Amino acid sequence: TQLLEQSPQFLSIQEGENLTVYCNSSSVFSSLQWYRQEPGEGPVLLVTVVTGGEVKKLKRLTFQFGDARKDSSLHITAAQPGDTGLYLCAGDGSSNTGKLIFGQGTTLQVKP
Amino acid sequence: SQTIHQWPATLVQPVGSPLSLECTVEGTSNPNLYWYRQAAGRGLQLLFYSVGIGQISSEVPQNLSASRPQDRQFILSSKKLLLSDSGFYLCAWSSLRGPGNTIYFGEGSWLTVV
Numbered sequence: 068t069q070l071l072e073q074s075p076q077f078l079s080i081q082e083g084e085n086l087t088v089y090c091n092s093s094s095v096f097s098s099l100q101w102y103r104q105e106p107g108e109g110p111v112l113l114v115t116v117v118t119g120g121e122v123k124k125l126k127r128l129t130f131q132f133g134d135a136r137k138d139s140s141l142h143i144t145a146a147q148p149g150d151t152g153l154y155l156c157a158g159d160g161s162s163n164t165g166k167l168i169f170g171q172g173t174t175l176q177v178k179p
Numbered sequence: 180s181q182t183i184h185q186w187p188a189t190l191v192q193p194v195g196s197p198l199s200l201e202c203t204v205e206g207t208s209n210p211n212l213y214w215y216r217q218a219a220g221r222g223l224q225l226l227f228y229s230v231g232i233g234q235i236s237s238e239v240p241q242n243l244s245a246s247r248p249q250d251r252q253f254i255l256s257s258k259k260l261l262l263s264d265s266g267f268y269l270c271a272w273s274s275l276r277g278p279g280n281t282i283y284f285g286e287g288s289w290l291t292v293v
Contacts, residue, residue, distance in 0.1 A: 073222070098280060109269050109284030110223070153220060159280050166213075166238075167282055169222035 069094040069160045073170030081178050083145050088173045090156035091138040097159050099132055099139045100167065104153040113141075146177045181206035185270040185285035192292055198243075198257040200288050202270030205251065210272040212253040213282065214245055217267045226268075229253060265292045 072091045080086055090099070098117040102110035114123050116132035116139060123130045127150075129142040143150055153174050157167040185202040192198060204210050211230055215223040227245035228236045235245050242261050246254045253270055270285040 100281070107267075107287065107289070109271075109287050112281055112283070115281055155222060157223075157282075166225060166228055167223075169215075169224075171222045172220065174220055 069096075069158065069168050071156055071158055071168055071170040073156055073173055075173060076171060077174050077176075079176040079178065080146055082147055084177075086143050086146055086175070088141045088154055088156075088175075089138070090140070090158075090170050092158065093137065094158075094160065095136050096168075097136070099136070099159070100157045101130055101139070101141055102155040102157065104155060104172075106153075110153075110155055143175075146175075148177045148179050151175055151177050181272075181274075181283070183270060183272055183283055183285045185268075185288055187288060188286065189289045190291070192260050192290065194262055194292055195259045198255070198260050198264070198290070200255040200268055200270075200290075202253045202255075202285055203251055204253075204272045207251070207272070207274050209250060210274050212247060212251075213271040213273075214253065214255050215269040215271060215284075217269060217287075219267070223269065227253075227255070260292045262292050265290055 074089050098115055100115045101113045103113055104110040114130045119134045119136045121132045127144045131140050153172050155172045156170040182205045214227045216226055217223045225238045229247045232247055243257050268288045271282045273280050273282045
């Protein structure tokens with residue numbers, strides 16, 4: 068069974084601080100996605116990474132896919148209160164079926 | 180553009196009652212369709228997965244079932260709800276089958292079994 072371990076589970080920081088969320092597995096994923104979710108709503112896709120070692124930037128967010136495609140990280144620079152939410156990593160395991168396996172999520176609170 | 184809609188948004192049902200959550204996708208054809216369940220503030224658990232009409236894969240044994248009577252319609256059902264069925268249910272779709280498959284989620288349905 069493929070698993071994604073996401074850490075930390077909870078993070079409370081002050082506005083302007085930097086943070087990194089990690090997503091690790093012993094399995095190889097064909098692609099890995101990061102989502103952000105607001106309470107009571109469905110997750111919204113932030114980015115998809117497919118190539119080992121790939122780095123993608125989305126404004127203050129930097130996403131990296133590990134060389135072996137077993138892990139990924141999300142780094143937020145100068146966090147803002149609007150970044151508050153639940154961040155989820157998800158991996159597409161075998162045969163690109165779209166059956167995503169989700170990490171447990173990281174709840175981020177950015178205090179003004 | 181493609182849209183996904185699921186309903187009802189919230190539902191309070193007594194133990195032992197039936198359940199029907201519906202999901203429809205517009206603007207695409209032959210999508211992969213999914214039902215996920217999410218515990219409060221946590222990750223998502225895949226419940227059912229469908230690649231076509233009448234084709235349903237169950238990912239975990241449970242008290243729920245799914246059906247796909249039409250190409251862009253996906254229904255989550257139960258004959259008799261349990262307290263443990265309470266949760267946030269998300270319908271989702273995807274259309275690509277290659278690397279970087281993107282899944283799009285509906286608004287979610289809150290189910291409380293009392």
